Amino acid sequence: MSSEEQKGKKRCKAQFCGNTKRQKRHRELEVGMQGILITCNMNERKCVGEAYNLLNEYGDQVYGPEKLNETDIGLSESEEEDAEAALKKEVDQIRTSVEKNLRRFQSVESGANNVPEKLVHHILKDVYTTKKKNTRVILRMLPVSATCKAFPEDLKKYAEKFLEPWFKVPNKGTFQIAYKARNNNHMNRDDIIKDLAGIVSSLNAENKVDLSNPEYTVIVEIIKNICCLSVVKDYTLFRKYNLQEVIKSNREEKPQQPKKEDNEENYETTDNQNTLKG
Structure with missing residues (x-):
């Protein structure tokens, strides 16, 4: 393996670790929390x-059981979509709600x-x-x-x-x-x-x-x-x-x-x- 390839791999590894560290930030205890x-x-x-x-x-x-916000996952009565499109939309909205940590x-x-x-x-x-x-x-x-x-x-x-x-x-x-x-x-x-x-x-x-x-x-x-x-x-x-x-x-x-x-x-x-x- 050439020295340039090795340097490239090192740069990639360093960059990945750096991104990982940035992603591992946590919320901290603050005034006003319960x-x-x-x-x-x-x-x-x-x-x-x-x-x-x-x-x-x-x-x-x-x-009671935890429920996602109806505005996040519900379909409006006025929407006229076929079953497949409606199901896909609901699944996408549920996934978005979970990703937003609405827990x-x-x-x-x-x-x-x-x-x-x-x-x-x-x-x-x-x-x-x-x-x-x-x-x-x-x-x-x-x-x-x-x-x-x-x-x-x-x-x-x-x-x-x-x-x-x-x-x-x-x-x-x-x-x-x-x-x-x-x-x-x-x-x-x-x-x-x-x-x-x-x-x-x-x-x-x-x-x-x-x-x-x-x-x-x-x-x-x-x-x-x-x-x-x-x-x-x-x-x-x-x-x-x-x-x-x-x-x-x-x-x-x-x-x-x-x-x-x-x-x-x-x-x-x-x-x-x-x-x-x-």
């Missing part, structure tokens, strides 16, 4: 696959290694009741109801409004705060917990801290410069929302019934998570 923060046992690729399977299975139970769940890079509300609680309650093991690498699933910038003043301002549905008069409850930070060195854990507890108390003086069995757990997950927030129920009962531990838990215990409204949550002070889906 979804589910998921931790795993280091096998992130398998974790993503398990998460899609699990979320789609229970998503169909809670929300209920999409993976997002959280920016931390290994790492909504009604749906996650439904999954944990079912796993707790049936003890059915349908995941191997997923550890914890935490709903992310809201995200804001991970700076003390931004968090305090955002939390004052965010926490109202659960704690503002006439609503009230016992609570704890679960805090975890990754790749962030400008947020102080004790200060944040103190600030959030003060906000909860200011919304209703009858809100009380309970670190053993609270009604609500306020989850604060800091990942780089993004703060993920949620308020969950049954945090202690469902082993800090750890699927593997829930499966091991005693069958004699009975999960609490969800409230009729979507205001369900609890509190704590330490935990681990890393990958967001939503």
Whole structure:
């Protein structure tokens, strides 16, 4: 093989690798997102696959089967096409919709290694009741109801409004705060917990801290410069929302019934998570 041919092959290989790298860009965690923060046992690729399977299975139970937008795949009544042309058009439109990733769940890079509300609680309650093991690498699933910038003043301002549905008069409850930070060195854990507890108390003086069995757990997950927030129920009962531990838990215990409204949550002070889906 001539030196020119070898150089040509090297150029082709380099160009292909370069294109591949450009194509592998992922969406990253941003302010304003909602979804589910998921931790795993280091096998992130398998974790993503398990998460899609699990979320789609229970998503169909809670929300009904996923359907493509009628405007994307439907045929207008006024269109008069022969059967073959109509079928081809529908197939092409379905393929286009799939290619555009018009799906209920999409993976997002959280920016931390290994790492909504009604749906996650439904999954944990079912796993707790049936003890059915349908995941191997997923550890914890935490709903992310809201995200804001991970700076003390931004968090305090955002939390004052965010926490109202659960704690503002006439609503009230016992609570704890679960805090975890990754790749962030400008947020102080004790200060944040103190600030959030003060906000909860200011919304209703009858809100009380309970670190053993609270009604609500306020989850604060800091990942780089993004703060993920949620308020969950049954945090202690469902082993800090750890699927593997829930499966091991005693069958004699009975999960609490969800409230009729979507205001369900609890509190704590330490935990681990890393990958967001939503």
